[in-house]
Amino acid sequence: MSVISPAVAPGHEEAAQATPSLARRTVQVFTRNKLALAGVVVLALLLLFCYVGPLVHPTDQVHTDLSQANLAPGSAGHLLGTTDLGYDLVGRLMVAGQSSLEVGLAAGVLATVFGTVWGAVSGYFGGWVDAAMMRVTDAALAIPAMFLLVVVSAIITPSKTVLILIIAAVAWLSPARLVRGEALSLRDREYVQAMRMMGGGGARAVFRHIVPNAIGTVIVNATFQVADAILYVSYLAFLGLSIPPPATDWGSMLSSGITYTQNGYWWLIFPAGIAIVLVVGAFNFIGDGLRDAFEVRLQKK
């Protein structure tokens, strides 16, 4: 599948001629990217669906009801039918979406924050600190993430918090390497050296100068991290290693729906699958848009 090319929307050149403030230019470039905007809209709709939906369409997602099992879409009161245990599918998608989004967002953000600090410290201090910290990262990267996740989830029954922690534990590696690269180039800039000469310490350099200047990279990376984390939740759930029932997430729904493939119960598979594709796609498009927006060189083109 081809990557989404940076949108050079019609009218781009004209906009670049104006000289508004940086924040405004960033927003302008972002809003000009139609796919990124679509991503924001899709994400907003999904959030509305998952969090406001249950208020509009309240359903019992705790107790099973075998008398209502496997109803086809369009049955009375069940727009998308019911699951194999009689849960209303629309309501189930909402509850599952909450878990997927919460775990994905939290794990993505946690991984990004930790990775950023790790990479910034490593890149700024350099020398043996950098060597030691990066070898740790390299060593961890050498272990397949999926393998680690499966092993850990098989040992402990994951709760939401545990799931966030174990996904973040494998996902912080790529932001750490990215930010370290940024830090290496930033630490030699004059303003950092000036701060050092005025007696500023390492912590100040890292948190006031390195990290804020790498923020574009960090934010763009964060969106991809969130998308990845949502996929990880789905993989794990698909392998039967997710938060225990009656809680669920989209991956778990997909996993249990696949059992009934031969029966043609498409409503157990498509809605959850499409929801995963939509949310991951949305985050990717937003990330693309943000990258263009932060990329000053693009605006100067």
Next chain:
Amino acid sequence: MRPGRSPARFRVVAAAVAAVLAAVLSGCTQQSGRIVPAPAGAAPVEGGTVTMALPPAATPNWIFPIGPPGFSATYNSSLQQLFFMPVYDAVQQGSDLVPTGPGTLGEKPVYSDGDKTVTVPLRRDITWSDGTPVTARDIEFWFDLVKADKADWASYTVGTMPDDVKKFEVVNDHTVRLHLDRSYNPDWFTANQLTLMRALPQQAWDAKSDGGKIGDWDRTTAGAKAVFARLTAHARNLGSYGSDPLWQTVDGPWKIAAWQDTGQVTIVPNPKYTGTQHPHLDKVVFKPFTTADSEYNVMRSGGVDYGYIPPSVLAQKARFESRGYRISSWTGWAVSYIVYNFHSTHAGPEMNQLYIRQAMQHLVDQNGMSDVVWQGSAKPTLGPVPAFPKTQYLSPRMAENPYPYDVDAARALLTSHGWSDRDGTAVCTRPGTGSTECGAGIKKNAPLNLTLLSQSGSTETTNMMQVLKSSLSRAGIDLTVRQQPLNSVLGNSVACKATDPGCDWDMSFFGTAGSWYFPLNPSGEELFSTGASANFGNYSSPEADKLIHAVLYSSDQDAMHAYGEYLSEQLPVMWMPNPAYQVSVIRGDLRGVRQNPTATFSPQSWYYVKKGADQ
């Protein structure tokens, strides 16, 4: 370089979408191998080949009828019985399970001397394929081998066969007599001890080395060990089964045509068979499969004549029927249950209260689970004796469910013993040991929450546990289900004392394929007697021990009923739906298939009513 961009991510999304589409679409693809159904009552024809699918991961790998530990799987013994006629075996007669039938070498055993002596008369018309008659000497040969090498025999447990036989006596060519170490219940001894007995071709096998002289070597312990070692060495050479002359001396209706290392076994009729059950088919092929999915795909393409499908596909029954197959659940001679840990450091005191176990049993919707979760392929378990099929071991009282699904009854049991609902959780408000109090060891304000270890990897089991959790919560019982692979569940839920580490599990389930399969007599000495090997929850009741003792040792033919009625009400475990051994899919023109609950098969009774479409 663009930061954070990884094309792999898009490939992953694409692959996920493609996988989902492929999975869904494959359910709608054109299927081949349609079979023209034969009309009911069509005339039988001789000949034809049947390919039967073996259970997932079942690889037949032992032909010698004395199986060492690790080689005693049912599919091995089922195949052995086709070549070597069993002396006694579980035979379905109407709905009863009896030890003798047209395919058994032994006739009804006679007990005497206060049930301390049993005389086994043998049929006179059976000969080995080399022309020698099958005699009492062949059984003596078997007895000598297992007595000398009992440690290498998978069916051996201390105190049972051959330990319980004080003296083996050959009365005449067609009668043996066993002098036992004490009185036994005749039904139990025949069903669970004499069924282990085999007739082996002494005239062909009794040599200490290959090419050595045939003699009475088995009559000394050292000689028996040498003979046993030679036969075992031959049996370890899987690839030679088809050609090794040793295994060509048979007395059963079939002989081996080919036995591959992969586990595929081909059998053809034994032309020298002198019994009454002559095969109708020319050939039967038993095909091994690594997974149920691979079998299902071959099944759908018409590659097997007698296979199985996962219960989840039962909703598609009509589609198979329209393609000329019939679907039939193969009920297993088993019970399924969730073990209660009576020594749990977490909720042991609660488990010990009969009224709590009764309330929980009232919350198990066995009919709903069987019909919806298992798509009708499971049957409720009502007590320690299987309720399906309805055999002579089941009394009318045992066929009734004493604890039908009833949320109100469960709630009433809890409230009448001092439990109140607090924010949806039952808490003990009247601690104490009185008849209206919570019971010994249960503290004031203790919530009723329990942990359950359940095996992972089965949608049906996961769903059953969800239904159970949901219905228990309706009475305020909070169940935490921890899913683990089967081996972890079995490893973590061993019998333990409250002082042992890891004794904090309350309940455990490992019954996705049935929790416990019985030989013939469904006695529960290994499950429910105090300190028994498979009594994982440490259930202990003097009354139950007394009743189990009677099933094994008394002459009372109704001992089984008394035992079954008592334990179905005492709930030593939580009875759960018992899944079918398999949901069979059988070609419509293949008839005479009887699915024995003890999971043996008898292809000698199968026949086609019309030349099969694939012949």
